[in-house]
Amino acid sequence: MTDKSNNTTHFGYKTVESDQKVDMVASVFHSVAAKYDVMNDLMSMGIHRLWKRFTIDCSGVRPGHKVLDLAGGTGDLTAKFSRIVGDTGSVTLADINDSMLKVGRAKLRDRGIVGNVTYVQANAEELPFPDNHFDLITIAFGLRNVTDKDKALASMFRVLKPGGRLLVLEFSKPDSEALNKVYDFYSFNILPKMGELIADDGESYQYLAESIRMHPNQETLKGMMETVGFESVEYHNLTGGIVALHRGYKF
Amino acid sequence: MPIEMLVTAGIETLLNQLLKADANAVDKIASLKGKVLKVNIAELPKPLYFIFSSQIDVLAKYDGDADCCMDIKLSSLSRLQDSSQFTALIKEGELDMSGDPMVASKFSIILKELDIDWEEHLSRYTGDVAAHKLLQGAKSSQAWLQNNMMIARHNIAEYIIEEIRLAPGALEIANFCDEVAELEQQCKQFEMRLALLSRKEDV
Numbered sequence: 001m002t003d004k005s006n007n008t009t010h011f012g013y014k015t016v017e018s019d020q021k022v023d024m025v026a027s028v029f030h031s032v033a034a035k036y037d038v039m040n041d042l043m044s045m046g047i048h049r050l051w052k053r054f055t056i057d058c059s060g061v062r063p064g065h066k067v068l069d070l071a072g073g074t075g076d077l078t079a080k081f082s083r084i085v086g087d088t089g090s091v092t093l094a095d096i097n098d099s100m101l102k103v104g105r106a107k108l109r110d111r112g113i114v115g116n117v118t119y120v121q122a123n124a125e126e127l128p129f130p131d132n133h134f135d136l137i138t139i140a141f142g143l144r145n146v147t148d149k150d151k152a153l154a155s156m157f158r159v160l161k162p163g164g165r166l167l168v169l170e171f172s173k174p175d176s177e178a179l180n181k182v183y184d185f186y187s188f189n190i191l192p193k194m195g196e197l198i199a200d201d202g203e204s205y206q207y208l209a210e211s212i213r214m215h216p217n218q219e220t221l222k223g224m225m226e227t228v229g230f231e232s233v234e235y236h237n238l239t240g241g242i243v244a245l246h247r248g249y250k251f
Numbered sequence: 252m253p254i255e256m257l258v259t260a261g262i263e264t265l266l267n268q269l270l271k272a273d274a275n276a277v278d279k280i281a282s283l284k285g286k287v288l289k290v291n292i293a294e295l296p297k298p299l300y301f302i303f304s305s306q307i308d309v310l311a312k313y314d315g316d317a318d319c320c321m322d323i324k325l326s327s328l329s330r331l332q333d334s335s336q337f338t339a340l341i342k343e344g345e346l347d348m349s350g351d352p353m354v355a356s357k358f359s360i361i362l363k364e365l366d367i368d369w370e371e372h373l374s375r376y377t378g379d380v381a382a383h384k385l386l387q388g389a390k391s392s393q394a395w396l397q398n399n400m401m402i403a404r405h406n407i408a409e410y411i412i413e414e415i416r417l418a419p420g421a422l423e424i425a426n427f428c429d430e431v432a433e434l435e436q437q438c439k440q441f442e443m444r445l446a447l448l449s450r451k452e453d454v
Binding site for chain 1: 255256257259260284285302304305306308310311312313314315
């Protein structure tokens with residue numbers, strides 16, 4: 001979280017000036033954009049697809065809905081939402097990083113997903129949308145990289161329609177100590193090596209592992225969502241808590 | 252959670268790969284665009300939702316209304332291939348359907364009419380010659396298998412009837428049936444005769 005008194009924040013385990021974090025995160029994602037999908041499959045052994053499927057099942061999305069896929073990266077969720085909401089609905093894929101947005105747009109167009117999808121480069125802290133606009137907002141593996149998470153959550157609350165819901169899919173804290181050990185070993189020893197070997201970029205994946213450890217745990221994030229106004233907030237631990245899906249409503 | 256997701260992911264991938272393999276199926280699925288089919292399989296804890304667009308998406312949870320809803324047992328699933336069986340299944344109480352039945356029957360027809368040129372698809376990975384040989388091999392081994400199954404069935408039947416005389420042969424059964432029919436006839440004649448005689452006695 002941002003320490004406002006002296007204007008610093010964390011970047012992985014390093015402490016940096018708040019206004020630098022955006023650029024540093026951006027450079028990580030510029031450098032991994034092209035290999036993002038391959039690396040996701042490899043690093044999570046394909047399980048990230050199941051996490052995303054679970055998110056869609058929990059979304060309650062229907063034809064005609066307006067969906068915002070924040071930090072949507074290469075558009076995995078957008079593709080599915082686009083098919084479900086149909087011609088009467090719309091999906092907005094927003095990402096702060098234009099490299100990721102370009103990769104996402106190219107991928108979705110190649111797959112014939114056009115018509116109800118728009119692409120917006122936006123900062124989650126200052127969403128450029130009117131109040132009470134979306135039926136559903138999802139942010140999958142994105143909140144971690146946002147500098148001021150409270151501000152981002154408040155911004156999401158503002159653009160969500162009353163009755164709409166927010167889904168946050170993010171790495172979290174494993175609930176068993178044994179799993180935690182294995183997971184730590186995997187993320188600090190194996191993961192950066194894999195990044196080195198495949199994407200030729202060990203540093204970015206070192207950042208990934210560190211930023212996951214710095215991210216608030218299940219209960220803290222739940223509290224943060226409640227603080228900005230979300231109600232009936234609950235979370236599901238997936239794969240032993242390595243990932244958690246938080247869901248909150250605006251009434 | 253992950254098991255459910257694995258099931259829906261598996262079904263979805265399989266269906267879409269099958270559809271992709273047949274160029275016509277993709278056009279046909281477009282006629283169902285925007286429709287939602289809910290299938291409740293009695294043996295599974297959760298329903299499956301099939302959402303049609305340019306492809307098929309399978310969800311385990313869906314908040315909207317399905318256009319068509321089916322309740323069916325796992326054992327009757329294979330009979331759904333033939334949409335003309337729907338009424339029979341409903342009458343037998345094996346299938347319960349509400350909503351627009353066209354969605355279900357169209358889907359069943361699309362799956363039934365899948366016409367996949369396996370040789371063509373295989374040739375992309377192995378080359379034409381190998382694909383042709385492989386499929387030819389598969390076809391001839393299928394024929395060989397069927398032929399041998401038939402011979403085995405014949406042999407077993409012969410052993411049961413002729414060797415250990417556990418069951419009667421076809422001719423024996425026919426003969427026995429004829430004899431039974433004849434006996435029945437004689438019984439009837441006897442009954443009529445008896446009735447006639449007893450009436451004479453009364454008079």
